[in-house]
Amino acid sequence: MNFVNASGHCVPVEIRRRKGTRRLRLSLGQQNQVVASVPWHVSQRAVVQFIEQHRTWLDAQLAQLPALCSLSSWFQRHPRISASGDVFALRIEDRECRQPNYCFEQQGAVLVLRLPVIHETAIRQLIRRFAKDALTCRVAYHAKRLGLNYTTLSVRDQASRWGSCSARRGISLNWRLILLTPSLQDYVILHELAHLSEMNHGPNFWALLDLYDPQRVRHEAELDACAAELMRVARA
Known part of the structure; x- marks a missing residue:
């Protein structure tokens, strides 16, 4: 099922049926698809009618979405990653090696991804491996x-x-935390660590997080500003 937007492009529609859903609701997914949350008994015809009734809203929302972006395209524009509270330049090389691997060069200032063949899947797999190592150390x-x-x-x-x-x-x-600045990466980590003491988002939680990160209000705003774009990286 597709939705044809005002520009004439076909946008996939993902229908999610859940027994606990009481009313029809539309949102946009991280792959720039229309997501229709639908009560279990509602027919597809009713879903189509509901989407048409909200065409103006959908066209406006879709027009504001960042484009999907491959990881290789992102690194061409932003050749850097964050780890250990610092920013490292990034270089991707094709090397004669049995398995993809990474290393640091130039006295630890440059992260080098070494791949037998450079392609999107290999870059994604290796950068996720690096993210696992880096975030494990930072946490x-x-x-x-x-x-x-x-x-x-x-x-x-x-x-x-x-x-x-x-x-x-x-x-x-x-894993996309390594695409953030070090301060925003740390903010997310500290947010989750604060949940070890306060599992909700009540006043005690925010007071604790303010102790962990005195700049948390600014960091929240900065994260909100870049989240839509970054969440669409490596989804193309």
């Missing part, structure tokens, strides 16, 4: 500094969230 650093303990850390490809913390004290982070 451990902040947890030790704050005297906190967590059980597990996973680095995943979340659709829209930067991170989460489970009731079992497990932390999950989006």
